[in-house]
Amino acid sequence: MKTYCLEVSGDFACFTRPEMKVERVSYDVMTPSSARAVFESILWKPAIRWYIEKIEVLKPIRWITVRRNEVGAVISMRNALEAMNKGTGCLGLNIEDERQQRAGLFLRDVVYRIHAYFELLPDAGQNNSIGKFLDMFERRAEKGQCINQPYLGCREFVCDFRLVNMDTKQIDREKLSTFEKMDLGFENQRDLGWMLYDMDYCDTADPKPKFFRAKLENGVLHVPSWNSEEVRG
Amino acid sequence: MAFNNRYDFVLLFDVKDGNPNGDPDAGNLPRVDAETGRGLVTDVSLKRKIRNFVGLVKGEQPPYEIYIKEKAVLNNQNKRAYIGINKAELLEGDNKKRKGGDAVDEARQWMCQNFYDVRTFGAVMSTGINCGQVRGPVQMTFARSVDPVVPQEHAITRMAVATEAEAEKQLGDNRTMGRKFTVPYGLYVAHGFVSSFLAKQTGFDENDLGLLWQSLIQMFDHDRSAARGEMATRGLYVFKHDSELGNAPAYRLFERIRPGLKDGAVVPRSFEDYQVNVNEDNMPSGVTLEIKA
Numbered sequence: 001m002k003t004y005c006l007e008v009s010g011d012f013a014c015f016t017r018p019e020m021k022v023e024r025v026s027y028d029v030m031t032p033s034s035a036r037a038v039f040e041s042i043l044w045k046p047a048i049r050w051y052i053e054k055i056e057v058l059k060p061i062r063w064i065t066v067r068r069n070e071v072g073a074v075i076s077m078r079n080a081l082e083a084m085n086k087g088t089g090c091l092g093l094n095i096e097d098e099r100q101q102r103a104g105l106f107l108r109d110v111v112y113r114i115h116a117y118f119e120l121l122p123d124a125g126q127n128n129s130i131g132k133f134l135d136m137f138e139r140r141a142e143k144g145q146c147i148n149q150p151y152l153g154c155r156e157f158v159c160d161f162r163l164v165n166m167d168t169k170q171i172d173r174e175k176l177s178t179f180e181k182m183d184l185g186f187e188n189q190r191d192l193g194w195m196l197y198d199m200d201y202c203d204t205a206d207p208k209p210k211f212f213r214a215k216l217e218n219g220v221l222h223v224p225s226w227n228s229e230e231v232r233g
Numbered sequence: 234m235a236f237n238n239r240y241d242f243v244l245l246f247d248v249k250d251g252n253p254n255g256d257p258d259a260g261n262l263p264r265v266d267a268e269t270g271r272g273l274v275t276d277v278s279l280k281r282k283i284r285n286f287v288g289l290v291k292g293e294q295p296p297y298e299i300y301i302k303e304k305a306v307l308n309n310q311n312k313r314a315y316i317g318i319n320k321a322e323l324l325e326g327d328n329k330k331r332k333g334g335d336a337v338d339e340a341r342q343w344m345c346q347n348f349y350d351v352r353t354f355g356a357v358m359s360t361g362i363n364c365g366q367v368r369g370p371v372q373m374t375f376a377r378s379v380d381p382v383v384p385q386e387h388a389i390t391r392m393a394v395a396t397e398a399e400a401e402k403q404l405g406d407n408r409t410m411g412r413k414f415t416v417p418y419g420l421y422v423a424h425g426f427v428s429s430f431l432a433k434q435t436g437f438d439e440n441d442l443g444l445l446w447q448s449l450i451q452m453f454d455h456d457r458s459a460a461r462g463e464m465a466t467r468g469l470y471v472f473k474h475d476s477e478l479g480n481a482p483a484y485r486l487f488e489r490i491r492p493g494l495k496d497g498a499v500v501p502r503s504f505e506d507y508q509v510n511v512n513e514d515n516m517p518s519g520v521t522l523e524i525k526a
Contacts, residue, residue: 012375064266067258068275071301075351075358080340091348092302101257108268144482148372148428149241155372156276158426160484 001117002134003053005166006141008038009111010159012064013152014104018196018209024104026153028061029216032223033198034153035114038161041150043137047124050116055221058111058171060180065105072100110152113164113171138163173219185216192216197223197231208233234439239479240427243470243490244279244376244449247420247504251462252384254278255414263384263416270381272419276373279423282452284350287444289455295347297444300356341367345435352435353445370432371445376423379492380501382416389413415462418502424487429477446471450526467504468492469526470511480519489513489522 015027015034032052039050073093083089118137120130140146141163149158176184183190195214199207212224212231224230246253254274255261264273284299291297345352345367355369391409394400400407427442446469453464472486489512498506513522 011377062268064268065258066264066273066275067256068277069257070277075300075344075356077337077340077358080344080358081336084340084343092298092300094302096303103258140478143478143480144485145239145476145478145480147430147478148368148370149426149483151372156374158372158374158424158483160482162482 001119003115003117003166004039004137004141005113005115005164006038006042006161007058007111007113007164008150008152008159008161010152010157011109012157013107013110013159014157015107015153023102024106026063026105026107027195027214028107028192029057029214029221030055030110030112030114030152031196031198033196035112035116036198038114038150038159039116039118041148042140042146042161043133044147045128045133047121047128048118048133049121050118051226052223053115053117054223055115056113056171057184057216057219057221058113058173059109060176061183062108063105064108065103067101067103069095070100070102071095071098073098106157107152171219184219186218190216192221198226200233235433236429236439236442237477238429239474239477240442241472241474241479241483241486242425242427242449243468243487244423244425244466245420245468245470245490245492245509246376246423246453246464246466247418248416248461249418249463249503250415251464252414252416252460253419253421253464255460260412262386262414263382263419265382265384266377270383272378272382272384272416272421274376274421274423276375276423279373279376279452280350280354282456283353283445283448286448286452286455287349290447291349291444297349298347299350300344300348301350342436349441349444352437353441355431355435367435368431369435370428370430370437372426372428374424376421378419378421379507380420380494382419385415385417387413387415413460418506420467420492420501420504420507422490422492424483426483446525466526468509468524471523471525473521473523475519475521481517485517486520 013026013030014024015031016024017027035052035055036050071093075093079089079091083091118133120128141161144161150161151158173181181187192214194211197210197212200210201207210231210233214221252261252263253272254264256264264275265271266273284301285303287297288299288302293299341358344356344358351367353369353371355367357366389411391411392407394403394407394409432438449469450466453466456464470490474480491510491512492507493510494501495506495508501507511524516522
């Protein structure tokens with residue numbers, strides 16, 4: 001299986017911990033699910049599925065806190081249907097009445113190298129060859145083409161991406177301080193605790209989260225395979 | 234008319250003696266990146282201004298209604314006619330509407346058709362099913378100032394008090410103190426993206442795109458207030474790709490717009506102190522730069 005490496009970088013990132021999503025707090029590093037979304041924003045078809053192998057953390061883990069005014073309501077489908085049906089009605093949402101101030105603890109100044117591959121799904125159909133998709137992905141990633149600009153956890157935190165040539169993938173981490181190296185799990189592996197792997201969409205009406213024990217080892221987050229025992233729901 | 238182009242844009246705007254975006258965590262001081270001293274303006278702040286502008290110029294009428302409103306705009310409580318479609322029976326009995334079915338899609342489409350902000354930025358709609366979301370084609374980022382900004386605090390006085398009790402306490406002196414914060418000057422850069430794939434899903438078309446450019450250029454002209462000082466759009470650089478997927482990486486294009494201090498300028502206090510270098514040499518084929526402002 002051909003593995004691709006994308007280098008993504010951005011000013012901010014928020015890979016929200018599901019247990020702290022009212023006031024968002026990011027995981028220390030990118031989650032496999034948001035890494036998958038980056039690849040999917042470049043190429044995705046119903047016939048393929050992306051798998052993340054590992055995520056290399058190229059920069060020290062740094063934080064920023066931002067508090068924003070947000071809206072705490074969602075559009076009511078019932079009201080929309082009613083207005084649609086009657087031909088009159090007052091829709092619209094008053095932000096002063098639905099105001100929520102939420103702080104977020106985001107990552108800043110991040111660079112990752114994500115390694116991923118895709119597989120054809122069994123029901124891909126006759127005219128979907130793997131070669132076709134490989135070519136498509138390479139062509140798009142090299143030119144910077146995408147369906148929508150990929151982002152790091154939240155849509156406002158867009159990222160640059162570039163396809164990394166696998167032959168020239170040495171990363172210089174000499175400039176990191178001792179503390180930063182410790183943070184990234186150099187010498188001693190760093191345990192990041194349980195981290196969201198991805199959502200299990202087998203039952204589309206009720207997707208279930210899957211978690212794995214994330215560890216940073218020499219700046220690399222190794223992602224176990226989706227079906228392994230390490231991944232728990 | 235639907236369009237088949239990807240767009241990446243750079244928005245330059247500045248503020249003079251005002252607070253472009255207060256930080257609720259810091260007592261409404263202008264937002265500053267503590268590590269670099271550069272000012273920040275959130276994506277949501279800019280999107281709010283686009284909504285207000287469109288609400289203003291289009292008079293809150295379909296297909297340019299604004300869903301997420303500020304009070305000032307909301308106060309017209311008149312009912313108006315919608316281009317309704319007859320789906321009443323689906324509202325009866327709670328099984329059917331929970332499952333959604335085609336009514337959910339239709340309602341979502343209908344919201345997109347009527348509301349400019351829903352089809353531009355997307356929205357979350359509550360339904361029984363999980364995918365009750367509209368992803369909008371327009372994506373914006375935090376804006377950052379080109380150089381560090383220095384927020385300043387100003388004490389101000391008011392020659393009146395709010396309550397009788399306070400007046401009595403002050404023996405008729407009736408004065409209160411307040412604070413306001415300004416940035417003496419700051420030039421900010423924001424990046425934005427328009428995906429034609431998502432545009433087709435929400436029905437965001439060429440006219441809507443034109444309105445987006447117009448609002449980015451004019452939004453500050455209709456957002457005057459005591460807190461904002463003088464804000465203005467100083468540049469809108471739109472990279473238009475020939476294709477839907479795009480013809481070059483966005484960051485390679487954004488690198489071509491470089492605002493910087495002019496020689497000799499040390500402390501920026503006006504747009505005159507800046508020079509915007511626009512590199513149009515060897516543009517990637519299939520990408521054109523449109524300077525809209």
